[in-house]
Amino acid sequence: MVEQSSPSLVVFDIDGVVRDVGGSYRRALADTVEHFTGGAYRPTPEDIDKLKLEGIWNNDWEASQELVYRYFEAQGTKQSQERDTATRSQLQLNYDTLVAFFQSRYRGTDPENWTGYICDEPLLMQPSYLEELTAAGIPWGFFSGATRGSATYVLSKRLGLKSPLLIAMEDAPGKPDPTGLLAAVQQLEQQFSVNPDTPVIYVGDTVADLYTVIQARKCEAASSKSLKSQRCWIGVGILPPHVQKTQEQSDAYADALKAAGAAAIFSNVQQLTPVQIRQLVDSESSSSV
Numbered sequence: 001m002v003e004q005s006s007p008s009l010v011v012f013d014i015d016g017v018v019r020d021v022g023g024s025y026r027r028a029l030a031d032t033v034e035h036f037t038g039g040a041y042r043p044t045p046e047d048i049d050k051l052k053l054e055g056i057w058n059n060d061w062e063a064s065q066e067l068v069y070r071y072f073e074a075q076g077t078k079q080s081q082e083r084d085t086a087t088r089s090q091l092q093l094n095y096d097t098l099v100a101f102f103q104s105r106y107r108g109t110d111p112e113n114w115t116g117y118i119c120d121e122p123l124l125m126q127p128s129y130l131e132e133l134t135a136a137g138i139p140w141g142f143f144s145g146a147t148r149g150s151a152t153y154v155l156s157k158r159l160g161l162k163s164p165l166l167i168a169m170e171d172a173p174g175k176p177d178p179t180g181l182l183a184a185v186q187q188l189e190q191q192f193s194v195n196p197d198t199p200v201i202y203v204g205d206t207v208a209d210l211y212t213v214i215q216a217r218k219c220e221a222a223s224s225k226s227l228k229s230q231r232c233w234i235g236v237g238i239l240p241p242h243v244q245k246t247q248e249q250s251d252a253y254a255d256a257l258k259a260a261g262a263a264a265i266f267s268n269v270q271q272l273t274p275v276q277i278r279q280l281v282d283s284e285s286s287s288s289v
Contacts, residue, residue, distance in 0.1 A: 006137050007278045008199040011184045014144035016205030016240035017269050018125045019154050024117035025060050028105040032064040041071045045242050053256050058145045058175040058208040061099045127159050129270045136274035139192040141165030143184040145174055176211035178219050199232040199281045210235040210260035232285050237262035238269050
């Protein structure tokens with residue numbers, strides 16, 4: 001096949017970008033922490049954001065476990081004069097049991113017909129937006145830390161997409177490991193026969209998403225035969241709905257995304273239009289020369 005010219009490949013995260021998970025994944029996370037701390041602690045949205053801003057807690061099951069651990073560790077520290085500090089091994093928290101509880105809230109208790117929080121997730125992207133990218137000659141796909149079942153539910157059942165390119169939890173290590181993003185890019189290159197140096201935009205809503213772009217850039221540069229990778233890697237940040245309640249929250253979250261490497265930040269993914277994509281690529285390409 002003849003290699004085609006495209007302004008950019010665009011890969012989207014799903015949670016916080018394609019769908020609002022404030023009342024689903026995050027609610028299930030808070031339910032889980034509350035359950036496994038015996039009702040003593042329910043993390044606030046700010047608590048969850050603070051953890052995720054560390055850049056390594058993209059997996060909400062692991063984030064739930066970590067918050068449970070930290071709660072009991074903090075209690076042990078406060079009561080150190082009365083008893084020894086509780087260690088993680090002493091807590092004997094069963095990860096599989098925690099995951100099962102989380103899923104019972106997020107998906108529901110029926111494995112065949114989901115009735116949980118996932119059913120009520122507001123969409124942040126419409127199929128017409130993706131059609132606009134396609135019409136502009138911009139290949140797109142998805143790389144998400146969500147399970148394949150959860151990701152497919154929103155992409156196929158809710159958006160009506162037919163077999164979209166998807167790299168999900170089961171397909172690659174968790175972010176910020178760049179393996180999944182690199183795999184998505186490689187598949188897009190093969191599927192659309194685009195030039196191998198076509199710029200890549202990864203669109204995400206967390207610090208971990210943006211760290212993934214940095215790691216992908218480093219990984220490709222290290223494997224490149226030239227001293228410098230020819231490809232331009234661009235991270236775009238999206239403000240999830242739950243941080244847009246006040247200007248102060250929005251600004252603080254945007255600052256964190258910028259500090260993590262976001263070249264641009266939008267309040268909704270559909271603001272990343274084909275025109276914006278071309279301008280962003282032109283700006284980042286010229287600045288890297």
